[in-house]
Amino acid sequence: MKAGCGWPTPAALILIFNLCFIAPYQLTEQQVCSLCGGTVLNGSAVGRFCSLSAGRIDGRCCLRNDNTSDPEHIIGLDLSNCSLASVDNLQGASAVFMIDLSLNPIVNISDAVFQGFTKLNNVILPQDIVCPGGNASWENVEVKEGNRFCEGQKSMCNQTGQLSIDCPENSLCAPYGPGFFECSCADSFHGYKCLREGEFPTLQVFGPLAASTVVISFLLWVTQRRKAKSL
Ligand SMILES: *[C@@H]1O[C@H](CO)[C@@H](O)[C@H](O)[C@H]1NC(C)=O
Numbered sequence: 376m377k378a379g380c381g382w383p384t385p386a387a388l389i390l391i392f393n394l395c396f397i398a399p400y401q402l403t404e405q406q407v408c409s410l411c412g413g414t415v416l417n418g419s420a421v422g423r424f425c426s427l428s429a430g431r432i433d434g435r436c437c438l439r440n441d442n443t444s445d446p447e448h449i450i451g452l453d454l455s456n457c458s459l460a461s462v463d464n465l466q467g468a469s470a471v472f473m474i475d476l477s478l479n480p481i482v483n484i485s486d487a488v489f490q491g492f493t494k495l496n497n498v499i500l501p502q503d504i505v506c507p508g509g510n511a512s513w514e515n516v517e518v519k520e521g522n523r524f525c526e527g528q529k530s531m532c533n534q535t536g537q538l539s540i541d542c543p544e545n546s547l548c549a550p551y552g553p554g555f556f557e558c559s560c561a562d563s564f565h566g567y568k569c570l571r572e573g574e575f576p577t578l579q580v581f582g583p584l585a586a587s588t589v590v591i592s593f594l595l596w597v598t599q600r601r602k603a604k605s606l
Pocket residue numbers: 417
């Protein structure tokens with residue numbers, strides 16, 4: 376008997392949900408590099424960074440692969456003079472080191488745009504836009520020639536004073552982009568607030584779920600078959 380045939384599992388439903396509703400709103404690398412026309416200019420900040428880093432320019436991006444077997448990723452993004460009024464989503468560039476958003480009519484940028492951008496170390500903005508995560512997230516903030524330069528991302532995990540962040544016992548704090556941090560369970564700890572130690576009990580949690588899915592699917596199968604027979 377093929378129990379549950381035709382009934383999608385919760386994991387499949389989550390996958391379908393992601394493909395249909397979340398994926399379309401995340402720009403791919405290619406889309407980020409062609410947010411506007413032109414290419415990274417030779418003399419620009421990103422252009423200089425790119426040649427120093429031995430990167431390859433493609434549209435508004437500087438690309439590099441750290442390992443010949445790995446695909447290339449964006450290490451520099453030059454969206455200067457791009458007529459951008461808002462910046463909502465740069466997920467395709469989450470491994471980037473330098474972003475130039477100068478000379479754009481941007482009003483404000485949500486900190487969430489740079490969540491997860493752990494390598495970001497250099498941001499150039501129109502002078503009225505505050506650095507992602509605020510001044511406290513950067514080693515050096517400078518305003519000159521109409522631009523704001525945010526340099527050297529600071530870790531939120533290691534700050535003394537009022538910004539110091541405590542992760543729950545047995546979990547480790549790790550930077551997660553300017554102004555963000557994440558607490559991850561230390562090796563061999565798991566569970567709510569990482570207070571328990573050991574392997575995640577896959578069977579205890581998913582066992583009953585799988586069993587009830589099988590039972591419900593079987594009951595539905597039986598009732599459908601009865602209906603079909605009585606027709
Ligand atoms: C960039 O400029 C340098 C000299 O300033 C030149 O040698 C190089 O060919 C230029 N690269 C491109 C892609 O234009």
